[in-house]
Amino acid sequence: MNFQRMTQTRVRAWLATIVWTISAVGFFLAYFSGGGPSEFDTDSRRHLAAAAAIAFGFAAYWSGLWLTRKREGQVVADERDYQVVARASQATLIVVLVIVFLMCTLLWLIHEAEGVVDVGWMWFLAYGCMLLALVTNAVLVLVLDRRTGGHE
Amino acid sequence: MSDEVIRSRIRRLRFEHGEMTQRQLAEAAGCTRQTIIALEQGGYVPSLALAFRVARAFGLGVEEVFEFEPGDGD
Numbered sequence: 579m580n581f582q583r584m585t586q587t588r589v590r591a592w593l594a595t596i597v598w599t600i601s602a603v604g605f606f607l608a609y610f611s612g613g614g615p616s617e618f619d620t621d622s623r624r625h626l627a628a629a630a631a632i633a634f635g636f637a638a639y640w641s642g643l644w645l646t647r648k649r650e651g652q653v654v655a656d657e658r659d660y661q662v663v664a665r666a667s668q669a670t671l672i673v674v675l676v677i678v679f680l681m682c683t684l685l686w687l688i689h690e691a692e693g694v695v696d697v698g699w700m701w702f703l704a705y706g707c708m709l710l711a712l713v714t715n716a717v718l719v720l721v722l723d724r725r726t727g728g729h730e
Numbered sequence: 731m732s733d734e735v736i737r738s739r740i741r742r743l744r745f746e747h748g749e750m751t752q753r754q755l756a757e758a759a760g761c762t763r764q765t766i767i768a769l770e771q772g773g774y775v776p777s778l779a780l781a782f783r784v785a786r787a788f789g790l791g792v793e794e795v796f797e798f799e800p801g802d803g804d
Contacts (some may be wrong), residue, residue: 585762614741656761668752723764726774 586646586654587663588723593642594716597635602709604631609705615698632705635712658726666718673718674711678703733801735798741770743795758787 584592608627610619618624648654681703689695752770756763760783768774769784774797777783778784785795 583763585764588764653756653760653762656765656782658765658774661763726768 585659585723587649587659587719589646590643591716591719591723593646594712595720596637597638597642598712598716601631601635601638602713604628604634605705605709607631609702615702616696617699618701628701628705631654632709635709659723662719662722662726666722667713669718670711670715673714674707677710678707681706735772735799735801737772737797737799738769738784739795739797740784743790743796747788755784757788759783786802 605628608619608624608631612618612624618628636678648684684697740755744755748767752763752766753793759766759780765774765776765780769776773784778792781792781796785792788795
């Protein structure tokens with residue numbers, strides 16, 4: 579894998595895939611460790627660990643954006659890149675909508691008899707969806723970029 | 731409409747123009763080298779503007795660089 583020969587779009591998609599996957603794994607480990615969702619909202623150590631995983635994601639991703647910034651006179655992206663990114667964003671929206679719908683339906687089915695859902699699941703839905711959208715979008719950019727024939 | 735195909739002669743034209751590299755053509759056409767690769771492999775259909783820019787880089791008209799094959803329904 580030669581990053582020097584890739585477009586900025588593809589390099590940034592790889593960056594986002596790696597960074598946000600690490601961040602998501604960190605968040606899920608912090609969220610599901612210990613007492614699980616029911617005790618997450620009162621466990622400040624796990625809160626901190628989850629926040630650190632997400633903060634790592636933003637810091638690493640923004641650093642990566644700066645490192646892959648446009649240099650003088652360089653064509654870093656063109657119409658094919660914009661098309662790939664637009665199609666990936668459309669597909670990401672559908673994937674996230676479907677997964678949020680399924681998650682909410684599953685929570686309802688599991689907790690229907692009790693009549694209440696643990697408030698700790700709201701953290702999972704909120705941050706989980708954000709991380710899911712970021713990872714899905716990056717992966718779809720890589721897939722669509724490859725499918726439009728930009729590989730050597 | 732799905733049977734329609736747009737083929738390009740970019741690879742041959744590059745060699746006919748002094749072994750022009752993909753990077754040189756990309757710079758002349760204002761796109762990335764990966765898009766030139768995609769055009770050569772037929773994996774990407776360019777916009778009209780990009781097609782004109784590629785053709786101009788060779789000093790040719792669009793139809794001398796890109797070939798349109800109508801589908802069965804046309």
